[in-house]
Amino acid sequence: MDAKKVLIIEDEKSISDIIKFNLIKEGFEVDAAYDGQEGLNKALTISPDLILLDVMLPIMDGFAVCKKVRETSTVPILMLTAKEEEVDKVLGLELGADDYITKPFGMRELIARIKANIRRADLISTAKNEPANVQQFGNLSIDMNRYEVRKDGIALELTLREFELLKYLAEREDKVFSREQLLEEVWGYEYYGDIRTVDVTVRRLREKLEDDSGNPKYIMTKRGIGYYFRRP
């Protein structure tokens, strides 16, 4: 198998270098950028398998980079956020990051998270060769095997997590799940996030799926409990 390519966008050279050293030791191919603009340029030209993206960057911050990359790419983005800056995590996820890790982090955890995110992305690309398994819910069609969602026949661009959450709920329509359950079932054991991650992902999904995300028809809130999928 070809080496997986990780792009590190981090202005602190000492941090970047130590991550690079450890990733190369693990068999990854690594490229590094030291400001947001250089990072964005590389993200769009070298087709990395994963982007490790710091938030605080010169010229263009990590959020802006994330947003721009997401306009054209579903590459996994793992954000590096500073300790205590809870807002960073939520904002990063809202802009389409797949995952985040808080500084300071252990190298072993970082590598585990990088591998988990690349593995999930690989699963999706393998899934594109699966036989279709399309299920229709109102004007929404979900191909449960191929990670494709269409609304009125038009393909929607969902991130992996958004798709996984939608699939999980749609396969269990009308059943209500708490945020904790969804975090456990959809994000899985390798995830150390908090339950607001679920709310953020639901909000993003609604913006993509619903005609009026303030008045959803598919992904419903059960007040005080959690979320469920309803066939309209």
Ligand code: CA
């Ligand atoms: Ca920085």
